[in-house]
Amino acid sequence: MxxxxxxxxxxxxxxxxxxxxxxxxxxxxxxxxxxxxxxxxxxxxxxxxxEKPISVEEAGSDVILALDMSYSMRATDITPSRLGAAKRVLREVVESDSRDRFGVLAHTTSAIVLSPLTKDSELLKHLFSSLDESQIITKGTEVMGALELSRKMSHAQHPLVVLFTDGGDELSYEKESAYAQEHGLKVCVVMLASAQGSTLQSDEGLLKDEGGHIVVSSRNEAINQISSMSGGKVIEGADSKSVLEWIERERGEDFAGSTTVTxxxxxxxxxxxxxxxxxxxxxxxxxxxxxxxxxxxxxxxxxSLHAGVLDYPYQIAGEMAYSQGKYEHSAKWFGYLDSAEGKFNRAASLYKGGKYPEALAVYRSIRSDNPMFKSYVYYNMGNCYIRLNEFENARNALLKSLTLHYSHQADQNLKAIAIEQEQKSLNVRKEKKDKFSSDENKPAGEGKKTKEGGGSNMQSDIASSGAGDAGKKVQADPRFSLSQGKAALSSHQYELINQRSVHETKPW
Structure with a gap:
């Protein structure tokens, strides 16, 4: 819980x-x-x-949100301002649409990518909040750059482009319309300007042109040509609902995949x-x-009260100590639990702390009628025996584990033990043969010295896991290796590395 x-x-x-x-x-x-x-x-x-995580299949469209950041977007004919209204719509769109991927770009006389395609709505909302229009001083809008960059951001056949703009400055957008139609861009224009327009404030007061006349920025209907030729739509004002409806209607399968939901x-x-x-x-x-x-x-x-309620504080304390690497304290907390799972967790903590005999003794004391749980107990007992170099006992424990329930890790550990024992046998026979050959070929009268030889350096990678009854949490060492510590690599491992054929997950 x-x-x-x-x-x-x-x-x-x-x-x-x-x-x-x-x-x-x-x-x-x-x-x-x-x-x-x-x-x-x-x-x-x-x-x-x-509950058990589920895998959810998902598919959606690539949606490029292109934001006009030119100076005219500071006009206040749309409350609180054209740019402020645009940022509000952007937040509402990414909050409400969890199916599609969104990329964000900003454009004035040039276009830049603010965010590549992503489904991380929290990241995008933070981006929108951090946009500071006071840093933008460009007085002009160039739409072609935004369309070209939108096409580069997505490899989809027909990505959706949403332009948040007041229409820009051009009298005609035939070239932009032709580009959108030729490259499969479906463009939705969100018009954020009124017909009567609005004045613009500057540091010196109202913004004026070169002739000294007060500048009034109003909507430019010419940009609607892009949406009509590309099969898009024109949306009047800061209407996030209409934007979401258009995305829903035009949604394709530009990407597909699955995500895990807890x-x-x-x-x-x-x-x-x-x-x-x-x-x-x-x-x-x-x-x-x-x-x-x-x-x-x-x-x-x-x-008596249910043991799970009374034992909960000890369980939590043991898990916290285990996660922090304080295995001695973890074993102490789990020691207060008298259940089979509590003993299993205590044994796992002792094992992680390097106290293999103590862990083995606790594993032996566990009693359970669950075949799966007993399989894991025998499996971890086998791992303890391996650490203690008692390979025959380890072999018997792993066989019991496989008898109750087959697991790939137990099978691999059993094979590793067989290889280890076979390698030791080969080394012993080789040592005897080398000693005999050396003695037989020595010159007469020369002392005979024993050839030095030893056991194999063969290491095996042992996997360990732990599980209990359904719905019960137990701790176990997820993976360990006999090659940990101060043991050196075997000669065979060095050969594999030199041959560039070492297996990354099973180097032995």
């Missing part, structure tokens, strides 16, 4: 402080009230149980219900009756 909003759990620290004054006034009232508060805090923490089962209602019950008990005489009669009665009958 985990919490989606764990920061709320820090509020639980205030309850022990308040408990100091509970004894002074009606324990049954204060106790139930505190229990109600604790349950409410746990509910706000949103406890969940992780599902959660919400449990917040359990502590919420308990909190409501405790609150009712605090303000009724029933709460006092429960304290005086029902709880002692349950104690006499001998009803």
């Amino acid at each position: 985990s919490f989606l909003s764990p920061l709320w759990l820090f509020a639980l620290w205030f309850i022990p402080l308040y408990l100091l004054g509970v004894r002074r006034y009606k324990w049954h009232f204060q106790g139930w009230l505190l229990l109600s508060l604790a349950c409410l805090i746990l509910s706000l923490g949103r406890p969940v149980v992780n 599902r959660y089962k919400e449990l917040f209602y359990i502590p919420l219900i308990l909190g409501m019950i405790a609150f009712v008990l605090a303000y009724t005489t029933l709460g006092e009756r429960v304290v005086k009669k029902i709880i002692p009665l349950l104690t006499l009958i001998g009803i």
Whole structure:
């Protein structure tokens, strides 16, 4: 179990402080009230149980969002400004559309890529928020560069292009229209300007042209030609809903793939219900009756609480210590658990700490009726025997594991043991043969020296895993190798490396 909003759990620290004054006034009232508060805090923490991840197939279009950043976009005929309205629509579009990929570019007299195609909506929203129009001082719009860059950003046959603009300065967009039609661009023009237009502010006041006349920037209808010739659409004003509808209607399968989605089962209602019950008990005489009669009665009958609830703090502490590499502390916390899974976790922690005999003793003490769980126990026992160089015992343990449940890792470890034993046998015979040959060929009268030889340096890569009953978490060493530590590579491994034929995942 985990919490989606764990920061709320820090509020639980205030309850022990308040408990100091509970004894002074009606324990049954204060106790139930505190229990109600604790349950409410746990509910706000949103406890969940992780369910099995699922793979979701997805397909969508490449959508290029082209933002006009020219000086005229500071006009205020669209609230709060043309550029401000455009950024709001951009955020709403990427928040609402999770199927398509979005690329972002900005253009004035030239175009630049602000973000390549991505499905990361949080990244894009941060990008839109950080756009500072005060840094843009270019007074002009060149649309062709934006269209050319849009075509380069996507390899799709018909990418969608959304132009957020006030129309630019050109009297005709025939060349741009022909380019969009020829290169398969479907262009949607979001017109962010009014017909009456608006004045523009500058550092010296209202912006004026060379003749001293006040500049009024209004919409340029000529740009609509691009959308009509490319099969797109013209959208009036900052209408994110219309933009999303157009993308939905024109959506193709420019990309396809799958993504893994983690599902959660919400449990917040359990502590919420308990909190409501405790609150009712605090303000009724029933709460006092429960304290005086029902709880002692349950104690006499001998009803015990579920072990999983009582063991939860030790489980969490053990997992935290294990994840931080404090295996001795992890083994200590798991030692408080009497369940088979708790013992398994303790043995895994001892193993990671290098205490193989102690880990082996704990594995031997585990009892379970689950064949799968027993298979993992025998498998990890075999790994302990390997670390202790007791290969025959390791072989027997791995055979028991494979008998209960076949796993590729156990099979590979069993083969590695056989290779190790065979290599040792070959080295012993070779040593005897070399000694005999050397003695037979020595000159008469010369002392005979024993040829030095030794065992094999052959190393095997052993995989280890751990699992328990369905829905129960256990810790195990995910992967280890006899070649870890100070052992050197074998001569065969060096030969493979020199031949450039070493296998990356199974170098032996």
